[in-house]
Amino acid sequence: MHKTQYSLRTDLNNGIIEIPAPAELNVQVRNLVMKTSKGKTLAAGEMIAEHPSKLGGAYHTPLSGKVVKVNYHNLTIKCDGGEEAVAPVDxxxxxxxxxxxxxxxxxxxxxxxxxxxxxxxxxxxxxxxxxxxxxxxxxxxxxxxxxxxxxxxxxxxxxxxxxxxxxxxxxxxxxxxxxxxxxxxxxxxxxxxxxxxxxxxxxxxxxxxxxxxxxxxxxxxxTGLPMTHTVMTIIGNNYRVPLGTPIRHIIDHLGMSVEPHDKVVLGGPFRGEAVYSLDEGVKKGDYGLFVVPAGSFPPVEDAACINCGECVLFCPGRIQANLIARYVEFERFEMAEKHGLNSCFECGLCAFNCVARKPLLQYIRFAKAQLKARGEKA
Ligand code: SF4
Ligand code: SF4
Structure with missing residues (x-):
């Protein structure tokens, strides 16, 4: 039996600290239904997009400003520091x-x-x-x-x-x-x-x-006002961060060091995802930000599985992540489903402990997304 245990205990020394307003916001809008467009001036709290699902929540700008760029992935707002804000809902x-x-x-x-x-x-x-x-x-x-x-x-x-x-x-x-x-x-x-x-x-x-x-x-x-921030743990303290705040702004404000080839991760150590750019904006539900210095862990890569079985032993549901990954590599998503894909609650322990450093959690998430997209198309 594995003895490794990952403690959830933490020390709280301070209250929630505010991250000051950035000059620009980058909001991820991929797959959302846009409710604004380039050139539009927005009041703080104005809706910028709706969720495509029937039960999802809308997205709003935390700060007033002008929409200066829109593409499939991102919407950029140049903040003007203005006071204009939406009226509260009763x-x-x-x-x-x-x-x-x-x-x-x-x-x-x-x-x-x-x-x-x-x-x-x-x-x-x-x-x-x-x-x-x-x-x-x-x-x-x-x-x-x-x-x-x-x-x-x-x-x-x-x-x-x-x-x-x-x-x-x-x-x-x-x-x-x-x-x-x-x-x-x-x-x-x-x-x-x-x-x-x-x-x-x-x-x-x-x-x-x-x-x-x-x-x-x-x-x-x-307050009757929209959700426009998230709370994140960053180097031991908790911060209130406006949604869309670029990671670069947080890193600069907190004086964090990021060297070439370091990984900056949004989320936690098991389930978080490395950001592709420091210009990426903070999203709803992001609860952590940390830097993994280059060389501190062997890189995650598509290495061959050595059938050690560690991923299965670490999985709380004894799911065969190694087998699922193999099916996903060959795009046999329905076979991954037959082998327990949907019982996986994405804890990330399999990937964290894989001796070959295979991106098992990413394979699992990819397979679920592919099956969901196929289901939506059908
Ligand atoms: S991510 Fe899924 S397969 Fe991997 S250890 Fe957690 S529950 Fe098991
Ligand atoms: S831990 Fe990694 S190398 Fe070992 S069986 Fe699982 S996928 Fe293969």
């Missing part, structure tokens, strides 16, 4: 119906979890080792989280609400009972948190929501 006066659900979507919230269920699980564990956003929000934003919970409950109407937190953590939320979970990665992933609380895998009577989502919903409930 969320408080709305009952739990279609109007409120639509307003939440228009203000940036994905509403897929907002339908009836017996059990509501609030995932209050830090998502990955070295990332402390969940604890930071539970510690410093309790009232906003409780406002968010009240609003969420209007739709879910749960019989039982459970806040899952790390063993030894002192956090509580009004309107929920607390259950502790061993703070070892990947226990923080939704599927495992739900299993720890209910004892079942993927129970149909249960909804799960993260404290980050509750925080955004709570903020909207209180």
């Amino acid at each position: 969320i408080a006066s709305m009952g739990p119906g279609k109007e409120l659900l639509r307003s939440l979507q228009d203000l940036g919230i994905g509403v897929a979890p907002l339908s009836g269920a017996e059990i509501l699980v609030i995932n209050g564990l830090n998502p990955e080792p070295g990332v402390s956003v969940a604890e930071q929000l539970l510690k410093g934003e309790r009232e906003l989280l409780e406002d968010g919970l009240k609003l969420v409950k209007k739709f879910i109407v749960p019989v039982k609400t459970v806040l899952a937190v790390a063993e030894g953590a002192p956090y509580k939320l009004a309107g929920s009972e607390t259950q502790t979970v061993k703070p070892k990665y990947p226990n923080s992933l939704d599927a495992l948190v739900v299993k720890a609380v209910t004892g079942k895998e993927f129970p149909s009577n249960t909804k799960v929501i993260s404290v980050m989502d509750l925080y955004h919903i709570g903020r909207i409930a209180r």
Whole structure:
């Protein structure tokens, strides 16, 4: 049995620190439905795109400015430092119906979890080792989280609400009972948190929501203004970052060192993805940023699998990531599906521990995206 354990415990020394407004925003708009165009002047909070899915949340500019570039991937806004901002939406006066659900979507919230269920699980564990956003929000934003919970409950109407937190953590939320979970990665992933609380895998009577989502919903409930920032752990502190802020702006502001061939990663050490350019903008849901110095790890590459089996042993679901990767290499996505692709909850442990440094998680994500695209076309 493997003894390696990845702790989710963190030390919180400060509150959330603001990243100052950048001069330019780069918003990723690939696959979104555009609601603005080049040359348009935007007020802070104005909608720039809608999500193509029925339940996805819209995207807004956090700062006022002019749209100076639009292509398939990105939209660039030159910020003007202006005060012009959108008017708040009167969320408080709305009952739990279609109007409120639509307003939440228009203000940036994905509403897929907002339908009836017996059990509501609030995932209050830090998502990955070295990332402390969940604890930071539970510690410093309790009232906003409780406002968010009240609003969420209007739709879910749960019989039982459970806040899952790390063993030894002192956090509580009004309107929920607390259950502790061993703070070892990947226990923080939704599927495992739900299993720890209910004892079942993927129970149909249960909804799960993260404290980050509750925080955004709570903020909207209180202000009526759209979601325009994310909270990220960067070199041990947590920062409030306007969406679309270029990575370069954060790195310069915090005086971080990035040398040629270093990798800059958005997310955490297991599930994060290296950015292709420092001009890339921060996205919804990004919760971490860190630099992997060149030479500190062997590079991830398409090396041959040596059939050591480590990926299977590290996988909490004993999925054969090696076999799935082989099918994906030959574009046999339906065979990858037959071998447990959809049971994978993308913890990244297989890839992290692959001795050949194969990009197993990327293969898995690629296969899921290909199958989804085929399904949408069919
Ligand atoms: S990412 Fe890898 S280790 Fe994690 S569940 Fe999927 S196959 Fe298993
Ligand atoms: S850990 Fe890597 S090299 Fe070993 S079996 Fe899995 S894919 Fe192959």
